[in-house]
Structures are given as C-alpha cells and as structure tokens.
Amino acid sequence: MNKRWSIEEINKFVSTQSESKLLSTEYHGFSQKLLFKCACGNNFEKTFTKFKNKNQRKCEVCQPLKPR
Ligand SMILES: [Zn+2]
Numbered sequence: 001m002n003k004r005w006s007i008e009e010i011n012k013f014v015s016t017q018s019e020s021k022l023l024s025t026e027y028h029g030f031s032q033k034l035l036f037k038c039a040c041g042n043n044f045e046k047t048f049t050k051f052k053n054k055n056q057r058k059c060e061v062c063q064p065l066k067p068r
Contacts, residue, residue, distance in 0.1 A: 010034070010048055018057035038062055 005013075007027040014022040019039035027034065033045040038059035050056045056063065 005048065013052065014057075018051075020057055020059075 005027060007022075007025060010027055011022045014020060014036065021037040023035040023037050023043065027048070030049045031047060033047055034051070035043060035045055036051070036059075037043050038061075040059060040062055042059040042061055044059040046056055056065070
C-alpha cells in the first residue's frame, strides 16, 4: 500500500529533502500537481510522486528534465 500523504507531511518532506518550498496548501492525491518555489526563485508545478520518487526537486531551469 502506498502511504497517504497529508499536505503537512509533504511540506515537511519538501523543506527537509530539497531546497525548494511548497506553495500549495492542499493535497488531494498523487495525480495532483503541486506548486513549488525553487531556490532560484522560479515557481514550478509537479506531482509529488515525481518530486519524491523521480528526484525532480528543482525547477526545469535548474534541473532540465532531459539532459543532453
Ligand atoms: Zn530553479
């Protein structure tokens, strides 16, 4: 079973496991895109699954999705 995350737990995960900040204040499930603020100041949207499991913890400027 997948753990069911609350917005508070996600907020804590984001602040301890990344340099980004969580801007979203509600979480409705793994398919929802959350709004983050990157350490560089850019905002970006990502599902928490990608953020957590695929290590996509920065905006696409700081961490391009498809490195050449
Ligand atoms: Zn960035």
